[in-house]
Amino acid sequence: MERTIDREQPHYFGAGPALLPADVLKEAALDLVNYSGDNLGIGEISHRDKRAVKVIDDTKANLSKLLDIPETHEVFFMQGGGTTGFSSIAYNLAANYATKNNGETPKLAYAVTGGWSQKANEEAKRLGFQTQVVVNTKDIKYTDIPPYSEWTPIEKGTAYLYVADNETVHGNEFKDIPTDYLPEGVELVADMSSNILSKKIDVSKYGLIMAGAQKNIGLAGLTIYIIKKSLLEQASDDQLVSWGIALPPIAFHYPTVVKNNSTYNTIPIFTCQILKLVTEKLIKEGGIEEIQKTNEKKAEILYGALEKYPNFYKLAVKEKARSNMNVVFTLHNAELEPEFIKQAEAQQLFGLKGHRSVGGMRASIYNAVTLETTEKLVDFVKQFAENNS
């Protein structure tokens, strides 16, 4: 059979790299071969070519529009994913803090609410930064986010509080911002790799937002940073070293990345083009408000179906902390779980197996997963419970 760049809509709930809209992929496929009619693909031109620069600038403009990013903040891109973000954030914001505080080495505060924030804290510690864990829900298997009033107060001399706004593996998500909890001058840093562009956020409240593209909005290999411009200020390398502040690899040095419009370390421009197309489509379809409505509806009907059979399905994460992106659940009768996966696949519902560290099931209902696909899963969830209760 001749292969084409058209496809039927898959029903896929993988956690990442994850589903992308078929029309975006189709256009990107054409762009890969012939971008502007001169028989060259978007991946074959210099990152300093004006067409490449326009892709970068358009993507930044789309993100600014969708997230209503204020003038106080700057958008830039880096290669990597969350793992590179963990180190680059600690290096750069510690350098900025020292620069503003006569060389004082800051402390870094971490909210450990799942596997990803735990790794972020580990990485900062590993690189020699002094971290304070202000909340750690490991003992309750990351099934809740306690109220801020129960968190340990942040110590003096802290540069930032780091949170993973959505924990992909454990399926919890922050529903508000620790405004009252945060001491004056401590910046809020959020990893939004698995929920960026899924809901409205107030960017002005964040010092830094970091988001790998490969879950909700793109391919692996590109990470979005949205930073408060004042956090870009850094003393010279020599000065930082004299203060005992570790330097990042130059490819991770935010001021250098921003000065070079994200091209210092050759940007994967094809990956950026996909992000451009995804953000264009979101704008065209009504912006964050519309996608948020759909996402909330999807989460509501799926959690609703699971809750309808409390003796059959188990939702470990407390309701107020549940993720709208990654719906994590198990069966009370764990022996039935392989059968659940098998029968789901027979109905063309794929990617439902939970993360290997957690087990059970996980339905990731990112932006590209349609309401229709979610409804199909809802029907199956009900039917499977009815048939096996």
Add this chain to the structure above:
Amino acid sequence: MERTIDREQPHYFGAGPALLPADVLKEAALDLVNYSGDNLGIGEISHRDKRAVKVIDDTKANLSKLLDIPETHEVFFMQGGGTTGFSSIAYNLAANYATKNNGETPKLAYAVTGGWSQKANEEAKRLGFQTQVVVNTKDIKYTDIPPYSEWTPIEKGTAYLYVADNETVHGNEFKDIPTDYLPEGVELVADMSSNILSKKIDVSKYGLIMAGAQKNIGLAGLTIYIIKKSLLEQASDDQLVSWGIALPPIAFHYPTVVKNNSTYNTIPIFTCQILKLVTEKLIKEGGIEEIQKTNEKKAEILYGALEKYPNFYKLAVKEKARSNMNVVFTLHNAELEPEFIKQAEAQQLFGLKGHRSVGGMRASIYNAVTLETTEKLVDFVKQFAENNS
């Protein structure tokens, strides 16, 4: 006009990101939308999915076959490009040296033969490593590679000698290996970002080969590392820190990357798929031997044409050091250069402008640039000289 994934062969000499074979791009375009017939693209599945793992393993196997990589060496991939390689090499090989030498901090030797090796040396120094520049051809504008007998001897306690095997901007290339020059125990490290898979190499002679994919063989965003397995050994982080050895970000830590089959920091699997297809095609078409013959032929006829008009074209790089990949030249009458570019473009010959730091012209004749395209340029080079002499 309806867009398709077929295209006419472009005549494009850009230095990177650069031309890729149209049949590879076409297949990759299809893979982006529907990889294995289940309506999911290769970029939408988990990097731990067995299909993704197979892409990684197949790409490694293809590279091993093409370059005849011995059992003593390991292939792995990282995000980034040369710029991330500069730091990751210094961090990891210094750690390995200290591990093998009771915590002794090594010196690192650099051959500065162009803009890229100069940047590599700068980055190692910036991160606090003690470097020795054993040769520096900046004064002669990187137009020659002096014989090893004229290089400064490498000091005791040195971990490696770093060379840029091909300097993309300045157009020079190593034609042999410093076998006699290298003291016992000092590893040879080569940046082959712009000539990997263009010619036969003896991998066993290298401690480490690093090559960004975006010039000769792929898209931006993936870097190939071929490392001697014994160089992967590293003491614990704590031990290294106690010796005063700087730790890299965990995403740059070679033992961790290798242990996780290059997926620790989510690998951009679509970019890897393109590399797989490019290497598959090279194998099918006769391997390195065949492509090397074609590349040598291309360089021969292009340099030959330029040399035929010594009063018109200027080849600054000495013959014995000329790159077979990046042919850098100027016109004696520099005022004619814009006209050269303009008339070339009128004949559908694109991407010939020299790097902004060097000026003049540069014809990059990477693997994907056909002999036919090179012949077209040769004809133009002759015709332009005849018409304007």
